[in-house]
Amino acid sequence: MRKQQNMTQEDVMGLAGFGNRFIIDLERGKETVQMQKVIEVLQLLGLELQVRKI
Numbered sequence: 001m002r003k004q005q006n007m008t009q010e011d012v013m014g015l016a017g018f019g020n021r022f023i024i025d026l027e028r029g030k031e032t033v034q035m036q037k038v039i040e041v042l043q044l045l046g047l048e049l050q051v052r053k054i
Helices: 009-016 020-028 035-044
Strands: none
Touching (some): 009 020, 009 035
C-alpha cells in the first residue's frame, strides 16, 4: 500500500515518527513488531485492522 501511494520508507518513518528498523521489520513480516506501532502505520496509510473469528 505504501508503494501504491508513492510513499518511500523514509516518508513513512518521518510521518509516523518511527525508525527505519521498525518499518523494515514491519514490511518483512517480522512477528515481534509492536502492535500499537503497526496500527499507527496502518492508519497513516488509510487502512484499518480488523479482527474476526474464523
